[in-house]
Amino acid sequence: VQLVESGGGLVQAGGSLRLSCAASGITFSINFSGWYRQAPGKQRELVAAITGGIGITNYADSVKGRFTISRDNAKNTMYLQMNSLKPEDTAVYYCHIRTTWGSHYWGQGTQVTVSS
Numbered sequence: 001v002q003l004v005e006s007g008g009g010l011v012q013a014g015g016s017l018r019l020s021c022a023a024s025g026i027t028f029s030i031n032f033s034g035w036y037r038q039a040p041g042k043q044r045e046l047v048a049a050i051t052g053g054i055g056i057t058n059y060a061d062s063v064k065g066r067f068t069i070s071r072d073n074a075k076n077t078m079y080l081q082m083n084s085l086k087p088e089d090t091a092v093y094y095c096h097i098r099t100t101w102g103s104h105y106w107g108q109g110t111q112v113t114v115s116s
Contacts, residue, residue, distance in 0.1 A: 003023050004108070005093065005110040016082060018080065018082070026105060028071045034047070035069060036094045038091055045060065055070075055071065085112075087114045090114050
């Protein structure tokens with residue numbers, strides 16, 4: 001199983017980024033998946049999640065209305081569209097899959113830096 005994130009970078013406050021997570025060896029469409037982030041000195045937190053199947057989404061209060069999680073089943077890729085970025089969104093962002101049998105897989109992380 002491999003999860004590879006891309007799309008991070010440096011952006012000014014108010015800007016947008018789209019993160020991608022391409023999976024191999026595992027399928028997004030049938031598993032619970034999500035995006036986490038970890039800022040320096042802070043615990044890793046769940047930002048957005050999407051269920052397998054019909055893809056019910058859920059968001060942390062801090063990103064509701066600004067971030068959108070989605071997936072492309074044909075490409076086996078998950079996305080996080082991030083709009084109206086704030087300096088407090090600065091963190092390393094990780095994609096994650098939890099399988100129906102309870103295994104967890106993580107990507108390597110991608111840095112997002114929002115300047116004020």
